[in-house]
Amino acid sequence: MSSNFKAVPLTPPDPVRAGELYRLAIVGAGTLKGKEIAEVLGDRNFPSADIKLLDDNESLGQLESVGDEVSFIQSVRSEQFDKVDFTFFASDQECTRQNWKKAQRAGSSIVDLSYALEDQSDAEVKAPWIQRQLGQTLTPELQPGPAVVAHPAAVVLALLLLRVQKSGALKRVVATVFEPASEHGQKGMDELHEQTVNLLSFQQLPKRVFDTQVAFNMVARYGEQSVPSLSTVERRVLNHYQRIAGKEAPLPSLLLLQAPIFHGHAFTLHIDMEKPVEIERISKALTGEHVTITGLAEESPSNVNAAGQGDVLVSIQPDSNLANGLWLWAAADNLRVAAATAVECAENMAASRPKGKIQ
Numbered sequence: 001m002s003s004n005f006k007a008v009p010l011t012p013p014d015p016v017r018a019g020e021l022y023r024l025a026i027v028g029a030g031t032l033k034g035k036e037i038a039e040v041l042g043d044r045n046f047p048s049a050d051i052k053l054l055d056d057n058e059s060l061g062q063l064e065s066v067g068d069e070v071s072f073i074q075s076v077r078s079e080q081f082d083k084v085d086f087t088f089f090a091s092d093q094e095c096t097r098q099n100w101k102k103a104q105r106a107g108s109s110i111v112d113l114s115y116a117l118e119d120q121s122d123a124e125v126k127a128p129w130i131q132r133q134l135g136q137t138l139t140p141e142l143q144p145g146p147a148v149v150a151h152p153a154a155v156v157l158a159l160l161l162l163r164v165q166k167s168g169a170l171k172r173v174v175a176t177v178f179e180p181a182s183e184h185g186q187k188g189m190d191e192l193h194e195q196t197v198n199l200l201s202f203q204q205l206p207k208r209v210f211d212t213q214v215a216f217n218m219v220a221r222y223g224e225q226s227v228p229s230l231s232t233v234e235r236r237v238l239n240h241y242q243r244i245a246g247k248e249a250p251l252p253s254l255l256l257l258q259a260p261i262f263h264g265h266a267f268t269l270h271i272d273m274e275k276p277v278e279i280e281r282i283s284k285a286l287t288g289e290h291v292t293i294t295g296l297a298e299e300s301p302s303n304v305n306a307a308g309q310g311d312v313l314v315s316i317q318p319d320s321n322l323a324n325g326l327w328l329w330a331a332a333d334n335l336r337v338a339a340a341t342a343v344e345c346a347e348n349m350a351a352s353r354p355k356g357k358i359q
Contacts, residue, residue: 020047020350021047021048021049022046022047022048022049022085022086022350023048023049023050023051023052023083023084023085023086024041024046024048024050024051024052024084024085024086024087024088024346025051025052025053025054025080025081025084025086025087025088025103025108026038026051026052026053026054026087026088026090027054027055027076027087027088027089027090027091027095027096027099027103028054028055028088028089028090028091028092028095028113028114029053029054029055029073029090030053030055030073031055031090031091031185031186032182032185032186032189032335033090033113033185033335033338033339034053034055034088034090034091036335036336036338036339037088037090037113037339037342037343038051038053039339040336040339040340040342040343041343044343044347046343046346046347047350052074052080052084053072053073053074054073054074054075054076054080055073055074055075055076055091056075056076056091056095076091076095076099078102078106081102081103081106081108082106083106083107084103084106084107084108085107085108085109085350086108086109086111086346086349086350087100087103087108087109087110087111088111088113088342088346089110089111089112089113089114089116089117090113090114090342091114092114092185093114093115093116094116095114096112096114096116096117097116100112100116100117100146104146109144109147109346109349110145110146110147111146111147111149111342111345111346111349112146112147112148112149113149113338113339113342115148115151115236117146117148118148118236118239118240120145120146122145122146123145123146123147123148124145124146124147124148125148125149125150125239125240125243125244126147126148126149126150126244126341126345126348127149127150127154127155127158127240127244127341128341128344128345128347128348129155129159129289129290129341129344130150130155130158130159130162130244130245131244132289133158133159133162133163134162134245134248138348138351144349147345147346147349149338149341149342149345150240150243150244150341151233151236151237151240151338152265152332152334152335152337152338152341153177153179153237153256153265153267153334154236154237154238154240154241154244155240155244155337155341156265156267156312156330156332156337157175157177157237157241157252157254157267157269158241158244158245158249159290159291159312160267160269160286160291160312160314160328160330161173161245161249161250161252161269161271162245162248162249163285163286163288163291164271164282164285164286164328165249165250166285167277167281167282167284167285168273168274168275168277168281169273169274169275170249170250170271170272170273170274171272171273171274171324172250172253172271172272173250173252173253173269173270173271173272174252174253174255174269174270175252175253175254175255175267175268175269175270176254176255176256176257176267176268176269177237177254177255177256177257177265177266177267178257178258178259178261178265178266178267178303179230179233179256179257179258179259179265180259180261180262180263180264180265180303180334181214181261181262181263182262182263182264182334182335183233183334184209184210187208187209188209188210189262189263191206191207191208191209191210191214192214192215192260192262193262194206195207195213195214195215196215196216196260199213199215199216207223207225209226210222210223210226210258211223211224211225211226212226214258214260215260216260217260218257218258218259218260219257219258220255220256220257220258222258230256230257230258231256233256234254234255234256237254237256238251238254252269261303263303263307263333263334263335264302264303264304264306264307264331264332264333264334265303265331265332265333265334265337266301266302266303266329266330266331267328267329267330267331267332268327268328268329269327269328269330270319270325270326270327271325271326271327271328272322272324272325273324273325273326274324275324276323276324277324277326279316279317279318279326282316282326283316286314286316290310290311290312291311291312291314292311292312292313292314293314293315293316294313294314294315300315300329301313301314301315301329301330301331302331303331305331306331306332306333307333308333308336309332309333309336310333310336310337310340311332312330312331312332312337313330313331313332314328314329314330315328315329315330316328317329
């Protein structure tokens with residue numbers, strides 16, 4: 001039936017679409033990602049009539065603000081998904097696996113930030129920023145499968161490399177991504193904090209999340225009891241990069257390091273161009289939606305000044321030992337990138353829904 005519809009350019013939909021309002025649910029509303037989704041929904045004026053806040057842990061009963069309203073976090077039950085148009089799963093993977101089918105059977109479109117559904121046959125890893133960069137079209141779907149939000153590090157890497165190659169052919173890219181504790185949720189943030197305090201007071205370190213010392217330390221491998229492992233996350237970043245960028249951008253050599261930082265990704269990229277390219281030309285190619293270039297006189301990108309921003313902050317400098325080489329230093333708010341991607345996925349699904357009733 002979808003053949004009756006024409007593909008339309010993938011542009012940000014107008015949030016005031018004919019007065020249509022949608023019912024939403026956020027599963028994992030008490031998590032860092034869940035709170036960020038609620039904030040982005042308000043910032044983007046998503047046309048919602050009702051937002052249910054759901055969770056299955058100690059956050060039950062907590063008050064959370066969504067826009068100008070305050071709601072209680074309720075337990076995840078099948079009846080909570082009745083008449084819900086979009087369900088965001090910001091929960092842990094087990095909670096997503098237990099409940100996403102219930103939401104789907106109730107008629108809800110699924111947006112998964114937990115990565116639990118990335119291997120489902122009908123799921124698609126999505127990144128609207130990259131779709132727009134590639135000029136891809138939005139095709140209406142009567143029954144779309146789950147939209148899996150692309151890993152924020154994969155989104156940033158794909159966006160930067162797609163932009164850079166507009167200035168010239170890329171020969172080789174080596175990227176190092178510095179992972180923040182917030183990628184492990186509030187428990188990761190708490191463990192980094194507790195380790196920091198305990199180290200300064202000469203007490204035993206908690207290692208329930210990372211199973212190794214991450215405070216005042218930089219590691220390329222977690223302890224054996226940590227799930228997911230750092231290598232698993234590294235593979236996910238590369239997998240998602242390939243799924244959103246395809247063959248349109250070169251696959252970088254990637255090293256993922258756990259940094260002793262609470263929030264925000266940081267990136268170093270060494271890019272070897274086929275031919276020498278002026279920094280000014282590369283800067284012009286990079287500049288655009290969601291990317292801010294900082295000059296020498298400005299504050300260098302950092303995970304601190306990227307916090308709360310929807311842009312990737314980037315600085316550029318030539319490689320003094322390689323005529324065709326250059327370095328990018330970048331920082332981005334991992335939670336904001338993930339939440340913005342999730343909300344834009346829902347906006348695109350809403351925009352592509354056929355108007356009227358299906359007979």
